[in-house]
Amino acid sequence: MTDLSNDAETRLRNSFAAQSLMTFAGAEVDRCAHGLFRISSPIPNDMRQQHDFGHAALTFALGDTAAGYAAMSVMRPDQEVLTAEMKIQLLAPAKGQRLVAEGRIIKAGRRLIPVEADVWAEDGDKTTHIARLIGTMIPVDIPVAAT
Amino acid sequence: MTDLSNDAETRLRNSFAAQSLMTFAGAEVDRCAHGLFRISSPIPNDMRQQHDFGHAALTFALGDTAAGYAAMSVMRPDQEVLTAEMKIQLLAPAKGQRLVAEGRIIKAGRRLIPVEADVWAEDGDKTTHIARLIGTMIPVDIPVAAT
Amino acid sequence: MTDLSNDAETRLRNSFAAQSLMTFAGAEVDRCAHGLFRISSPIPNDMRQQHDFGHAALTFALGDTAAGYAAMSVMRPDQEVLTAEMKIQLLAPAKGQRLVAEGRIIKAGRRLIPVEADVWAEDGDKTTHIARLIGTMIPVDIPVAAT
């Protein structure tokens, strides 16, 4: 895993910090490398489903965001990233104190960047694999245009 | 489209109302029928991405939730629903004042319920189709057990 | 549904005819319009699974091909189509005499074309919906380059 330049890392962290959903969830960047991005978050009281576990959309949010920045880390500095499509396989309920998501690129394509992510729930001493995501990111020139 | 009994509709609406994420987003149930569920929501300031559009996870949340209750509407009264997997195809940014999501069952299977959903953004007079989802719901006996 | 020009239809039919898998399966083009492509095929003895139904890969082949040409029908004449990713939801076994697949574009994007397809099995008088597909096609300039 190659480290990013300071400039590149700053660019990714600033973009991440500009997502109000990530700020609201209390999500943080834990690891930032070439083609890999890891974040973690508590399970806010306002982001739960009907049995008080984390909502699937929170798991999706973390996995999709981690995968998106993993893709952005291999793009040109004047490019932003958009999710074209994403599939999530839910493996277990989002139960615990903290969720961790790691996104990785599958291939650094020029036009499309296939990505994947895993999400785990930390519940006391126990860590459970709760989701795998796979999807497609596309680079868009800044300022972002519609696809 | 067949209407639901009052009991069935109440059961679905109560489960929906118990999702803190839906409450926090300000989402409402607009239509509730056998195999179809339609909801809508504003785009809260706290659920945006880095360009101030709605986060893909909000679009996912609405589509997945609408699809889930469409599936639950064809299940037995003593069953709850879990998303096993879901794919979202993002078609346009979540830009506007309000998002509308309609979930439908593709087939009322006994063990698996394939579902789909569409999400639209209302921006002034303009309505844009922003996402299509397709996935798999499974019935689980109450109280909900891990799959 | 808008008809295609004779040139455009010929281009699509020639490309379809150049797929040895379609020829081997005995597949035929049934309908060819702007954004829609319908094909049908028998279930060859050599394309079955272990219970003698059509293999899921045959269902996939027909759905993916119908969706691909639906996308190609809205592209420029000097462009070919590639499947970037595709999800298939299998609803029932491929049982019967003939399979029919209809592909449609969801949106005529410039860089990505989200598509969907349905596949039905005809068994005597009965027609069963056996699969729905959703995925992403991309235009590639001729001659086809790697993505």
Added chain:
Amino acid sequence: MTDLSNDAETRLRNSFAAQSLMTFAGAEVDRCAHGLFRISSPIPNDMRQQHDFGHAALTFALGDTAAGYAAMSVMRPDQEVLTAEMKIQLLAPAKGQRLVAEGRIIKAGRRLIPVEADVWAEDGDKTTHIARLIGTMIPVDIPVAAT
């Protein structure tokens, strides 16, 4: 990776051999373990797309089949496997002399078995990762009933 009992391995190999599509393609079982199944195949002249590369449906067939038997390897002896849904991410054309597919279970669920597979193309000395698949297998009692 745990080996299978002789009985279990024989059961999987017999089921694989009963798939006419696998026989027709010339596919062979290369590895058979608890939760993992690896197969390989040439690219038959009759299974190509319009540019003479392997058809995406062949890549799908190998990935889906490898994933299916990986799932069946963790099921009870009186159970068969069905693909409920599968997503394929195509990374590069199926170009070369031989395709290799490895299927793995993500989790050994009781009701659903999430699986993944990778497919590679061997072209002379070069091996290229051409696809990743992720999907859901379900156990069905023998004799196989519709889902």
